[in-house]
Amino acid sequence: MFKLLLIEDDESLFYEIKERLTGWSYDVYGIQDFSQVIQEFTAIKPDCVIIDIQLPKFDGFHWCRMIRSRSNVPILFLSSRDHPADMVMSMQLGADDFIQKPFHFDVLIAKIQAIFRRVYHYNSEPIVLKTWCGATVDSEQNLVSNETGSIELTKNEMFILKRLIEQKNKIVSREELIRSLWNDERFVSDNTLTVNLNRLRKKLDTLDLGQFIETKVGQGYMAKEEDSLYD
Template structure:
C-alpha cells in the first residue's frame, strides 16, 4: 500500500481528500504540528507528498525545499494560488506536479497514479517497487514494509529478495542468486549465500514474512505468493 502524506491545514478539505484517497487504497497521513513537518515526514517515510502552499508557520515552498534536501520522494502541490510564478517556483524546488484548487477529485487521483507509476515503476529504467505478500518491497530504500512494520535490508539482502520476488513462485537456483550478488559465482563460497539468506529471513521474521522464503533442497530458494483470485 502506498503511503501519502497530505500537508493541508484546512481540516475539512483534509478529511475529504483523505476519505477519497482511502477509497483508492492509499494510506493517508496528516500533520500534527506544522512547525515539525520535516520530522513527521521522516517518521512516516511516505511514497508521495501532497502539500498546500499556504500553511501555518512556514509555507509549502519552505517544506518542499526541506524535504528535497533529504529525499527524492515525489511531491504534488495543491493550492488555490494560481499565479504562474507559484507554479514555476514549485517546479524549480523539485515538485512533480501542481494541482489548482478547486479541483476535481478524478483529476487529482489521475495525477497521483501517474506520478506513482512514473517514479516507482518507470522512474529509472527499472522497477523501484514490488508488492509481495501485501508488503511493499522498495529497492531504492532497501526496505520492506507491511501492516506489521518495516525492516531495512543490506544491499546484498535486498538483491537476494529482489531476485526472488521478481520470480515469485518459481525456484531460483543458488548459482543464479550468487551471480545476481557478485556477478561471478566462482568468487563466492556456497556458505556465503546461505549466511546472507539466513540474515534476510531473520529480518523478515520481524514482519511475518520469513516463512515465505522457502528452501528447495538441492535446488535453491523460492519466494511464494498467494495465487491470484479467479
C-alpha cells in the same frame, strides 16, 4: 499500499481528500504539528507528498525545499493560489506537479497514479548504467557523473534525460516527452516540461554537459553525443 503525506491545514478539506484517497486504497497521513513537518515526514516515510502553499508557521515552498534537500520523494502541490509564478516556483524547487484549487477529484487521482506509474513501476525494470558524452548515468541512484564531478537529479529530470539518451542524436518532440512522462498530457501544462528541462540543463552545466541537450525550436529536444558535434 502506498503511503501519502497530505500537508494541508484546512481540516474539512483534509478529511474529504483523505476519505476519497482511502477509497482508492491509499494510506493517508496528516501533520499534527506544522512546526515539525520534517520530523513527521521522516517518521512516516511517505511514497508521495501532497502539500498546500499557504500553511501555518512556514509556507509549502519552505517545506518543499526542506524535503527535497533530503529526499527525492514525489511532491505534488495543491493550492488555491493561481499566479503562474507559484507553479514555476514549485517546479524550480523540485515538485513533480501542481494542481490548482478548486479541483476535480478525478484529476488529483489521475496525477497521483501517473506519478506512481512513473516513479515506482519503472524501478522494476532492470537497472542499466548508461554512458553519454563520457558521463555515467545511474538511473537507480539518480546520479550523473564524469571526471568533473557528480550531480543528483530528481526522478523527473532523470526520466527526461533517459528518454533523450535512448534516442540520442534524434529529436524527441515535446508531446512525446509529455506523454511518456505524465502518461496523460491532458493534465499537464506545457510550462511544466519547460521548467524541468531548464532545471536539468542547468544541473548538467556543472558537468559541462548542458550544451549537449539541444533545443530544436518548434520540434523538441535532442541529446547529442559528443563526437557528433565535430563530424
